[in-house]
Amino acid sequence: MSPRHNGIRQCDRAALKAESNFVAGGTVLKLEVQILRRLAGRPHVPQLIHSGKKELYCYMVMTLLGDSLGSLQKKIGKVASVSTQTRVGINILFGVKQLHDIGFVHRDLKPANVAIGRPNTPDYRFLHILDFGLAREFVVIGENRKLQMRRPRPRALFREKKDISEMKKRTQHDILLKNSPIQLQILFEIINGPLHLQERPHSTKLQHERPIASYREG
Incomplete structure (x- = not known):
């Protein structure tokens, strides 16, 4: 069994969402991270695995879903x-x-x-x-x-x-x-x-x- 992070195995596939720190009007990714943190453990929504900020962009990793x-x-x-x-x-x-x-x-x-x-x-x-x-x-x-x-x-x-x-x-x-x-x-x-x-x-x-x-x- 692989180690887990927030209930997700390290070998699992995940979804990555990134956004430039220089978007006109400001990035909305920070808001999404805040919401997903509050939704942790709830059904019918993706689960946040990790988030971070680099010099040029910010990003978050969440559970990978299927087709829309x-x-x-x-x-x-x-x-x-x-x-x-x-x-x-x-x-x-x-x-x-x-x-x-x-x-x-x-x-x-x-x-x-x-x-x-x-x-x-x-x-x-x-x-x-x-x-x-x-x-x-x-x-x-x-x-x-x-x-x-x-x-x-x-x-x-x-x-x-x-x-x-x-x-x-x-x-x-x-x-x-x-x-x-x-x-x-x-x-x-x-x-x-x-x-x-x-x-x-x-x-x-x-x-x-x-x-x-x-x-x-x-």
Whole structure:
């Protein structure tokens, strides 16, 4: 048996992610490392093995996963059976819950950022949420040293997919945990493919972009 580091044998294959220290706007790898450290031991997310910083770049090593859901969609087509769609949805939602439990929202959930486990491993049948470079913390420690919801910013830079959040981009509202059909749309796209909302006329889109609270029966 080979020696282990964080439960990973030295002979195991792993995934390496590196980023230049001179990226405009700053590197996001530090945030990903912070999130993966908090997610240590949790299912449906990759596990951090090692991280470090050199003169020209920073890097992290994490568990190697299999194909992304986006790649699988291209290889075998859309998911057809209801039972498979249900399992995909449960896996994704549980993975998102792991992130919410540590106080972060993902903000870039899409088929390319959901992957199955590596073949011939116990995780092969499960989906994993990855790529936390656009994530944002929504729970912070307040002045009383107690956890509290982070105050939304009055204006925020747009960080989501264009065809999913045109309304939020225009209003520039901060995005935390809100009741919104956007989460359902993301799940639909992950399972069935893009909705191509950008092809709809602008006037038609506006008719469907009223907040949920503005709809009343009758």
